[in-house]
Amino acid sequence: MTDAPPIIVWFRRDLRLSDHPALSAAVQSGRPLIPVVILDSGNSDPWPPGAAGRWWWHHSLAALARSLATWGAPLLLRRGPEAAVLTELATVTGARAVFCNQVVEPWRQAHDHTISEHLAQGGVGMAFFSGSVLFDPDLMIAGRGRPWTVFGPFWRRCLALPAPNRPLPVPPAPAATLHLASDTLDSWRLVPDRPEGWDSLAATWTPGEADAQGRLTAFLDDHADDYEHGRDRVDRPGTAQLSPCLHWGELSVRQVWHAVSASLDHRPESGPGDASRRAFLRQLGWREFSTHLLHHFPDLPTRPFHARFEAFPTRRDAEDLAAWQHGRTGYPLVDAAMRQMRTTGWMHNRLRMVAASFLVKHLLLPWQDGAAWFWDGLVDADLANNSAGWQWIAGCGTDAAPFFRIFNPVLQGRRFDPDGALVRQYIPELAEVATPQIHEPWRAAGSAAHAARRGYPPPLVDHRLARERALAAFRSLRPEAEAGNI
């Protein structure tokens, strides 16, 4: 054995071996490695993963442990306050350094700062590597002074910057490894019980880096050329469905960026799929935008960006909230969306907009309640994306959809689920309803009776009335109304 002290590589939201700057740097040092994942028992995380997130986390950790074992450095699982776990590990092994990739979330960065100072007292250094975003949020506003709050200019600026670094390969395995006692993953009990179990998620997903890479490849082969339009169809797999992989870091955003833009860069003239590929990169841009926003505005998860929305006349109605949560609003597209999330842990992006709009505008319930439900139910639940998305749809965020932009669930259904295939998949009660009425089953006389027998509820609210009610609520917020000089 060498005398060189080992390096602790702390895995957080980067459950992969490729394009892992902290891991690569540790390997390059030639020291023995201690890869570790810590389950924080100190409740210091104000946004611990929800139920679906924990399911994903468990399985992705299992996959990471397998690939690290094969690669040559077994993964260590330790439970406890993060600073204490790292300190103890450093003491026992003689490690003088902890390497990790930065997670761009305000609470996480604050904790990292504290932990880093704590470790420094014991002579242990902490090194942070970047990799969870395409562009550094602080560098982007350097010289400008204030964050971008409108997506368009933000993205134009991003595209004008030098391209993000090329992703790193899986590093060669270290020569020496240490074997230390580890918790078993099962003892962490990450996956909570739920009445219907988790089989339907397991049938949908295989968490882990290998499957994530496969998804990326499949998307490039099958859907990237038609993404611009195909992504809108909720009844077809036109999207990449990489969001959980990106959240948990099974793929780095740089890997996705480079894989998609490579075909643009290497083609002399623009091909048929170029617009689609740019549209996809733009979606990575929204992820980037949300992450930067949360970094600059830590209140984003709880408080409306535009303070006047604090006065919005939201309702409090536990029954309506429960109807929405469990897919019993009587609007098939909304209900299919909510049941898709329950069944798969994922929801099509367009359905997220429709379902969120319905909660906020048709039901006038707080967007924070909707965000909390999504947080618990989505395997890709991401604080920045979830918060920014809800604020966007609620009209109170930066660069938000105007509040008066109210989705009509019937029209959205006709346009993006024209055959009713998605509705029939998730709402078996409506399987017999004819296609012309599938998105408004209350209008189908014969089928309506049938649906009633099967227990599918009538509409919770009338669209036209709900729309007018929402517009009135919005009008009550206008500055002129407050000033009393309408």
Add this chain to the structure above:
DNA sequence: TGAAATGTTGGGGCG
């Protein structure tokens, strides 16, 4: 990354 209301236009039926 809407939808509804309102306005405009142009073709065709018809007296």
Add this chain to the structure above:
DNA sequence: ACGCCCCAACATTTC
């Protein structure tokens, strides 16, 4: 043949 009306189709405005 001509003007009138209807209304679908499209465009613009408003919420």
